Amino acid sequence: MGVKVYGATMSTCTARVLLCLEEMGAEYELVPIDFSTGEHKQPAHLARNPFGQVPAFEDGALILYESRAIARYILRKYKSSGGDLLKEGSLEESAMVDLWLEVESQQFNPAIGPIFYQIFIFPRFGNVPDQAVIDTNLEKLCKVLDVYEARLSKTKYLAGDFFSLADLSHVPLLHYFMATPHASVVNSRPHVKAWWEGVSSRPACKKVTAAMPASA
Amino acid sequence: MCSEREREREGVMGVKVYGPPTFTSAARVIAVLEEMGADYEVVPIDFAAGEHKHPAHLARNPFGQVPAFEDGDLMLFESRAIARYVARKHKSSGPDLLREGNLQESAMVDLWLEVESQQYNPIISSIVYECLISPIYGGVPDRKLIDANVEKLGKLLDLYEDRLSKTKFLAGDFFSLADLNHMPYSQYFMATPHASLFESRPHVKAWWEDLSSRPAVRKTTAGMPMAG
Numbered sequence: 214m215g216v217k218v219y220g221a222t223m224s225t226c227t228a229r230v231l232l233c234l235e236e237m238g239a240e241y242e243l244v245p246i247d248f249s250t251g252e253h254k255q256p257a258h259l260a261r262n263p264f265g266q267v268p269a270f271e272d273g274a275l276i277l278y279e280s281r282a283i284a285r286y287i288l289r290k291y292k293s294s295g296g297d298l299l300k301e302g303s304l305e306e307s308a309m310v311d312l313w314l315e316v317e318s319q320q321f322n323p324a325i326g327p328i329f330y331q332i333f334i335f336p337r338f339g340n341v342p343d344q345a346v347i348d349t350n351l352e353k354l355c356k357v358l359d360v361y362e363a364r365l366s367k368t369k370y371l372a373g374d375f376f377s378l379a380d381l382s383h384v385p386l387l388h389y390f391m392a393t394p395h396a397s398v399v400n401s402r403p404h405v406k407a408w409w410e411g412v413s414s415r416p417a418c419k420k421v422t423a424a425m426p427a428s429a
Numbered sequence: 430m431c432s433e434r435e436r437e438r439e440g441v442m443g444v445k446v447y448g449p450p451t452f453t454s455a456a457r458v459i460a461v462l463e464e465m466g467a468d469y470e471v472v473p474i475d476f477a478a479g480e481h482k483h484p485a486h487l488a489r490n491p492f493g494q495v496p497a498f499e500d501g502d503l504m505l506f507e508s509r510a511i512a513r514y515v516a517r518k519h520k521s522s523g524p525d526l527l528r529e530g531n532l533q534e535s536a537m538v539d540l541w542l543e544v545e546s547q548q549y550n551p552i553i554s555s556i557v558y559e560c561l562i563s564p565i566y567g568g569v570p571d572r573k574l575i576d577a578n579v580e581k582l583g584k585l586l587d588l589y590e591d592r593l594s595k596t597k598f599l600a601g602d603f604f605s606l607a608d609l610n611h612m613p614y615s616q617y618f619m620a621t622p623h624a625s626l627f628e629s630r631p632h633v634k635a636w637w638e639d640l641s642s643r644p645a646v647r648k649t650t651a652g653m654p655m656a657g
Contacts, residue, residue, distance in 0.1 A: 263588050264548065277536055279543035286536040289529075301517075301529055308505055308514040315507035318546060320492060360491045 215240035216287075219261055220268035221248065222424035225329070225385035226280040227268040232381050233287040235417035237295030281318065281382065288378055298378045306373060313371040313379035320360075324353040325386050332393055347395075355398055358405055365404035370412075380412050384422070388413065392427035443468025444515075447486065448495030449476065450652035453554070453613035454508040455496040459652065460609055461515045463645035465523035471652075509546060509610065516606050526606040537600040541607030544599075552582045553614045560621040579623055586626055586633055593632035608640055616641065616650050 218234070218241055220227030227243075234241045246252050246267050254265045261269035262278040270277040270286075277283045288298045300306035327350045331342040364371060371379040387409060391399060400406050412418060446462070448455035450471050462469045474480045474495055482493045489497035490506040498505040500518075505511050516526040528534035556578050559570045592599060599607045615637060619627065627633050640646060 263591075275533055275536060277540055279540050279547065281547075282536065282539035282543040285539045286532070289535065290532055304514070304518055305503055307517065308503060308510065311510035311513045312505055312507050315510040319507060319509075363491065 215242055217242045217244055217271040218268050219244045219246050219258065219270070221246060222421075223426070224267050225389070226266070228385040228388075228421050228425060229280040229382060230268050230270060230283045230287065231421045232384055232417055233284045233298075233378070235420055236298065236381065236415075237287060237291035239287065239291050239295065281314070284378055284382065298376070298381065300372070300375070300377065306375070309372040310377045310379050313377075314382060316357075316360075316371075317379065317382045320357050321354075321383065322386070324350050324357055325390055328354070328393075328395065329386055329389055333389055351395060351398065358398060358402055361405050361408075362402040365408045370408065376412075376415075380408070381418075384412060384418050385425070388418075388422045388425055389427050443470055445470050445472050445499040447472045447489055447497040447499070448474050450649075451654065452495055453557075453617065454494070456613040456616075456649050456653055457508040457610060458496050458498060458511045458515065460612055460646060460649040461512045461526070461606065463648050464526065464609065464643075465515055465519035467515060467519050467523075509542070512606060512610060524604065526604070526609065528600070528603070528605065534601060534603070538605045538607050541599040541605070542610060545607065545610045548585055549611065550614065552578045552585060553618055556582065556621060556623060557614055557617045560623070561617055579626065582623075582626055586630055589636075590630040590632050593636050598636070608636070609646075612640060612646055612649070613653070616653055 216234070216239065218227065218230050220230070220243065222228070222231070222243065231241075231243070246258060252258060253262075253267060258269065259265055261271070261276050264278065266278070268278070268280055268283065270283045272286075272290075277286060285299065288295075289301070292299070298310075300310050328347050331347050335342055361371070368374055370376050387399070390396065391409070391413075399409055413422070444462070444467065446455060446458050446469055448471075450456060450459055455471075459469070459471070474486060480486055481490075481495060486497065487493055489499070489504055492506070494506070496506070496508055496511065498511045498514075500514075505514060513527065516523075517529070520527070526538075528538050556575055559575050559578075563570060589599075596602055598604050599611075615627075618624065619637070619641075627637050641650070
């Protein structure tokens with residue numbers, strides 16, 4: 214009996230959870246939630262995720278939502294067979310993992326998220342991307358990436374010289390972003406570029422992002 | 430401030446929190462330090478003088494924000510990461526706020542920590558900013574934005590009301606960092622005209638009264654004078 218992920222392969226938050234499962238070599242079943250029929254707002258799904266969002270996650274009697282929380286659970290559960298991406302056994306290392314997880318959550322995501330929505334989501338509803346929103350957030354993102362460039366010139370990965378959830382958590386949105394003309398803001402920063410090339414070429418990342426078509 | 434001077438006189442080497450204790454993000458860290466009974470010193474950062482953007486502070490927090498945190502050689506920023514570190518470090522001498530020894534309990538703590546971070550914080554910080562902070566600098570509250578967020582907050586608090594009718598605290602029947610991380614913005618929110626959103630929901634109200642009357646929280650909020 215494996216675990217179940219309720220969501221969609223294209224969804225960035227669902228991908229965050231799938232990446233963790235793939236990194237850990239864990240067995241899982243992806244149960245598709247059909248947004249076009251409003252399935253995410255039906256009682257069955259609201260019972261799993263009261264925000265009507267994806268993903269939701271089921272491990273026996275335990276039902277979880279919020280992809281960043283599910284990610285931690287998966288990495289903790291499968292640590293002995295899959296590897297240690299949280300470093301909870303080390304005070305200093307776990308602090309750095311948590312710090313860069315918060316940077317992803319509080320600095321990176323708010324800047325790159327709106328760009329992703331304008332380019333990939335809004336057109337699906339017949340809207341034209343708002344260039345002003347894109348430009349404002351690109352400027353914010355560049356300032357954030359300057360911090361990343363400085364960090365990655367000192368350490369191989371974000372939390373230190375070890376790969377962690379902090380790196381993995383960036384993959385879904387960056388995967389889509391790198392298919393836009395704005396990829397140059399990553400490619401013009403040599404350490405960020407090298408870090409992205411290393412992270413995105415991991416077998417687990419390649420497998421999950423293969424199901425995330427990035428044509429805008 | 431008196432307690433910090435006392436500690437200095439005693440020569441106690443604790444950790445340092447850089448930032449004004451009135452800031453919600455600094456208060457988030459101070460609350461955990463108080464809960465864990467840890468020694469600490471608050472080093473004020475003068476925002477009016479732009480100190481948060483000076484090289485000395487940027488070396489601690491490259492985003493030029495507060496708080497920054499120093500424990501010996503370890504420099505941290507991002508209040509929620511610092512809070513986890515403090516809770517983990519002092520776990521054996523204080524309450525277990527993270528439950529990392531239990532897969533199911535830690536999952537619930539993390540879930541409600543993310544609800545605070547991803548769902549609650551954007552809405553409540555905007556209301557607090559528009560109602561309390563922007564006016565200090567001569568800003569006019571954006572009524573449309575406030576109304577939109579008050580409506581969103583109402584729906585979110587219905588969810589909290591439902592949860593807290595089943596469990597005593599957010600992650601379960603145990604107090605955790607998930608409850609504590611809600612404290613700073615909630616404290617200021619209760620000083621806005623919209624406090625009735627809490628008061629009209631009996632389980633949310635009881636949860637808030639419990640949380641806000643904890644000794645560690647009282648000590649922290651004593652340094653947040655703008656709150657009611």
